[in-house]
Amino acid sequence: MTEPDPAPTRRAWLVWGVGLSVYVLAVFHRSSLAVAGLAASDRFDISASQLATFAMLQLLVYAGMQIPVGLLVDRLGSRTVLTGGTIVLSLAQAGFALASSYPAALVARVFVGMGDAMTFICVLRLVSSWFPGRRVPLVSQLTGNIGQLGAVGAAVPMTWALGHLGWTTAYLTAAAIGPVLLVVLRFLLHDHPERKHVRGTALSRRALAASLRASWFQPGTRLGFWVHFTTPFSATMLALLWGYPFFVKGEGLSPTTAGSLLTLIVVANITGGPIMGWAAGRHPWHRSTTALSIVAAIVAMWTVVLAWPGQAPVWLLALLALVTGFGGPASMIGFDVGRTSNPATRLASASGIINQGGFVAALLVVLVVGWVLDWRTPGGATDYTPSAFRWAMSVQYVAWGVGALQIWRYRRRVRRGTGRDRVEQGSTMVDRPMAA
Incomplete structure (x- = not known):
């Protein structure tokens, strides 16, 4: 008979909570344009199809980044990649706040998609490292579900902010959340219960390609x-x-x-x-x-x-x-x-x-x-x-x-x-x- 898994530690829940907060923020930034369609149309003088391009381009970048990000996490660890993702998200959202032309706004949303792509896989890796095997499916599900609260949070607060603070101030305020979480991340989040960083072996391009083929x-x-x-x-x-x-x-x-x-x-x-x-x-x-x-x-x-x-x-x-x-x-x-x-x-x-x-x-x-x-x-x-x-x-x-x-x-x-x-x-x- 299989012995029951030990209960997760408080520290495991804390680390997961920090990583989850970054993922919620990523979903918030991803969804923040959903309530700003009319404002974006007016600000950039664009058509409905051009407006739809924002969402499609962001999703394409997100999907295209998944394999590179996965390789980065295997090589550098969740802590490092989450740090980079938080920085990219914050700078991209700030750029979107200051953009005054449609091409500039598109570039900003591309980088929002890149930063967004650098979060979810990191949190899944943390869950696998910090939680007993039988708890991993449930905590992974909770990660995906609770992360969607970022979309809910983007609806009412961003609607209010756009109406009362204006485009630039609303998006700059949203971008400012990132640096706060970054400080918390650097202090509290470790890749593994026994190590702050878990680094993979440095691989050549040929070795990376071989590892990717082995995964596929x-x-x-x-x-x-x-x-x-x-x-x-x-x-x-x-x-x-x-x-x-x-x-x-x-x-x-x-x-x-x-x-x-x-x-x-x-x-x-x-x-x-x-x-x-x-x-x-x-x-x-x-x-x-x-x-x-x-x-x-x-x-x-x-x-x-x-x-x-x-x-x-x-x-x-x-x-x-x-x-x-x-x-x-x-x-x-x-x-x-x-x-x-x-x-x-x-x-x-x-x-x-x-x-x-x-x-x-x-x-x-x-x-x-x-x-x-x-x-x-x-x-x-x-x-x-x-x-x-x-x-x-x-x-x-x-x-x-x-x-x-x-x-x-x-x-x-x-x-x-x-x-x-x-x-x-x-x-x-293992084998x-x-x-x-």
Whole structure:
């Protein structure tokens, strides 16, 4: 029988809290433009498509930075990379506050995306270093869920600040939070219970490429990638761009009701995290089964909504929002599979590969939905019809199909490489991969 893991120490919770605070700040900066759309349009004299470029470019930079950041964390440790990320975020937000032209604002948002990318993987690495193996899935879920409070914090405070303080003062005030957290980080955050810094071995370009290949060709990393690819993109697509138009134009809801449904996605994301974390820690052998079950539930809800004759009732759309929102915490299962499938020396680079999955899927689906809507409604956004949205939202089935097939494929490979008893120990891989 496996002995129970020791309880985490107070110091472990303190270190996690400091790292989590930096991640919350990153999400705050990432989301701070969401409530400033009209103000940004006026300040930079830009169109709606130019405004949308801010969000798309920032996400592209975030996704593209995941592997480089993972390699940096494996080499330099979380403490150093989090320090750099906090500095980049603060300077970028200050630059955005002072930008007076659209190109300058775009450059600032690129660096916001870079700084944002340097936070989440660092905190996951800290969780793996400071917490017992069976606690890691739950604390990782809490990291992702609590981090989303940064988006909530960006809504009301930034709306008030933009209205009362003006653009420059509001964003400079937000940027000033970073240096305060930086001081706390430098005093309290260590990479490991026994060491302030954990440095990896300096590697040549060839060795780095070999390490990255080893991470990618590890079946557990690929399984984690496809779990992260398949589970969250529908919720991201709705929350990022197409949810509001779909509910208003496609389903005939009022703007207030549409906004409430989008809020339900966040509620599901936050409440689902502890459940997914508990399930992954308690039943690690069935992690991929849990992910496939969530995907099946999301597909089923979309099928009912899209097949409903006429406009779907509000209660059904609320169920859609809630079930789709569970895809976010389900995606965190991918990181836990990667953790138990890779040695600690390349844990962050594997997490970076996995973290790309959901963002790649979301960007592809967002773009293709837009293309289909343009095809079905050449007149533009004012002419969007329920029929056009049914066509457009159906493109998700392709991504779900590809992702679910790959999850099934790679979970069989991972399970063949280990035994169930080893999986249920819950620790990071030492000599061979663990199943899911």
